[in-house]
Amino acid sequence: MPKDRSPTRIQKKNRAAILEAALEVFSAHGFRGATVDQIATQAGLSKPNLLYYFPSKEAMFTALLSELLDTWLDPMREIDAAGDPLEEILAYVQRKLQMSRDFPRESRLFANEIVQGAPRMLDALSRDLRDLLEEKEQILAGWMAAGKINQTHPKHLVFSIWALTQHYADFDVQVRMLMGDEDPFDAAPEFLETLYRRMLTPKS
Amino acid sequence: MPKDRSPTRIQKKNRAAILEAALEVFSAHGFRGATVDQIATQAGLSKPNLLYYFPSKEAMFTALLSELLDTWLDPMREIDAAGDPLEEILAYVQRKLQMSRDFPRESRLFANEIVQGAPRMLDALSRDLRDLLEEKEQILAGWMAAGKINQTHPKHLVFSIWALTQHYADFDVQVRMLMGDEDPFDAAPEFLETLYRRMLTPKS
DNA sequence: GATGGATTTGACCAACTGGTCAAACTCACG
DNA sequence: CGTGAGTTTGACCAGTTGGTCAAATCCATC
Numbered sequence: 001m002p003k004d005r006s007p008t009r010i011q012k013k014n015r016a017a018i019l020e021a022a023l024e025v026f027s028a029h030g031f032r033g034a035t036v037d038q039i040a041t042q043a044g045l046s047k048p049n050l051l052y053y054f055p056s057k058e059a060m061f062t063a064l065l066s067e068l069l070d071t072w073l074d075p076m077r078e079i080d081a082a083g084d085p086l087e088e089i090l091a092y093v094q095r096k097l098q099m100s101r102d103f104p105r106e107s108r109l110f111a112n113e114i115v116q117g118a119p120r121m122l123d124a125l126s127r128d129l130r131d132l133l134e135e136k137e138q139i140l141a142g143w144m145a146a147g148k149i150n151q152t153h154p155k156h157l158v159f160s161i162w163a164l165t166q167h168y169a170d171f172d173v174q175v176r177m178l179m180g181d182e183d184p185f186d187a188a189p190e191f192l193e194t195l196y197r198r199m200l201t202p203k204s
Numbered sequence: 205m206p207k208d209r210s211p212t213r214i215q216k217k218n219r220a221a222i223l224e225a226a227l228e229v230f231s232a233h234g235f236r237g238a239t240v241d242q243i244a245t246q247a248g249l250s251k252p253n254l255l256y257y258f259p260s261k262e263a264m265f266t267a268l269l270s271e272l273l274d275t276w277l278d279p280m281r282e283i284d285a286a287g288d289p290l291e292e293i294l295a296y297v298q299r300k301l302q303m304s305r306d307f308p309r310e311s312r313l314f315a316n317e318i319v320q321g322a323p324r325m326l327d328a329l330s331r332d333l334r335d336l337l338e339e340k341e342q343i344l345a346g347w348m349a350a351g352k353i354n355q356t357h358p359k360h361l362v363f364s365i366w367a368l369t370q371h372y373a374d375f376d377v378q379v380r381m382l383m384g385d386e387d388p389f390d391a392a393p394e395f396l397e398t399l400y401r402r403m404l405t406p407k408s
Numbered sequence: 409g410a411t412g413g414a415t416t417t418g419a420c421c422a423a424c425t426g427g428t429c430a431a432a433c434t435c436a437c438g
Numbered sequence: 439c440g441t442g443a444g445t446t447t448g449a450c451c452a453g454t455t456g457g458t459c460a461a462a463t464c465c466a467t468c
Contacts (some may be wrong), residue, residue, distance in 0.1 A: 014445090028436075033237060035424085057426065112319055114378050115312050116234060117232065128379075159375075163371035164368065174318050187357045198402050220430090
């Protein structure tokens with residue numbers, strides 16, 4: 001294992017290559033389904049070399065998670081209590097959808113883990129996600145109480161945004177199989193905008 | 205492997221026990237993450253005995269899939285072109301939500317497989333699901349053209365129903381972690397009814 | 409209650425997997 | 439350049455896993 005002094009040029013390059021390869025392999029096969037050898041091959045390194053940089057397969061996984069979770073939650077952090085309620089929500093939906101388009105592997109990494117009970121992620125989630133959701137839930141509830149958007153269950157509203165946007169990344173093969181030539185992401189932005197606009201625009 | 209004559213009492217019982225155990229284990233760990241030994245223990249049988257009834261782990265998985273897929277698609281088959289459009293869709297949403305509540309393991313089994321690219325399921329899906337979706341899509345498009353429900357992308361509408369309802373089964377641990385004591389399925393039916401009613405009720 | 413097919417299993421195997429280690433190699437720096 | 443820390447790897451190991459097989463046991467039928 002490399003010393004934890006300031007990382008050398010080589011350390012930086014190899015750690016990055018390993019995490020990139022780990023993302024590729026873990027997101028495609030899940031933790032159990034991925035092998036260290038697969039990751040090594042993908043990274044262009046030998047297996048013992050990987051284990052020189054990370055003490056174990058599990059350490060690669062958790063390092064990857066903690067690196068990604070922050071970025072993953074950023075779109076939600078941007079929801080601004082001072083902004084226009086409906087537009088804030090619609091913009092969040094579009095940011096989240098864009099994440100599914102640009103980072104499908106990250107989405108599938110989380111999906112894989114959560115579907116299987118999130119045994120290696122629940123701690124991180126309850127640490128980072130719980131408070132964030134609570135905060136934004138307050139904002140949504142405030143907007144509803146003020147009549148700025150239609151009344152509905154704030155938590156379920158957030159879940160629905162997650163479900164609808166991540167579906168395009170997590171179930172990509174199914175969606176593409178059923179859509180044939182058409183790119184799902186062509187119509188998705190408008191579909192979701194319409195859905196949430198109709199759902200949330202208060203009856204004047 | 206038992207003869208494929210009419211199955212004996214014991215064959216019926218053991219095949220059922222194995223498939224039930226396989227559902228439990230595959231849905232929790234995915235195909236690669238599940239071991240034959242786990243399934244055997246869960247079924248109360250020995251490992252060689254499992255392999256007497258199914259030639260391989262893969263055979264157990266595909267047998268399970270083909271047994272479940274039909275039931276899984278039933279709620280969609282019930283959509284009736286002759287019924288009241290909005291009520292037909294709302295009823296479908298509720299049926300699908302009920303499936304997530306009553307059969308979360310089945311939902312997670314499919315989710316696990318599809319997230320990983322559905323290597324063992326894509327054939328079955330494109331055989332059974334493609335035509336069914338196309339048929340119901342026509343019905344939805346007809347309703348929209350007739351002004352019975354609001355205009356929107358029919359395929360994305362169906363995807364949204366799948367995403368929203370299955371989310372409660374597939375991401376169960378996350379949802380429950382964030383909802384604390386409250387049972388997600390208490391408010392979900394009303395939330396989804398409201399969502400689709402607002403989205404689809406045509407502007408009079 | 410005998411008998412032959414159906415069922416069950418302990419022992420086993422080869423392949424795979426995560427991880428170790430000592431030896432070899434590379435590279436920044438004086 | 440020499441040198442020592444940083445990096446890489448071939449060989450290896452122990453545990454796990456899917457699957458086999460011959461022998462043992464069970465059970466429906468006559």
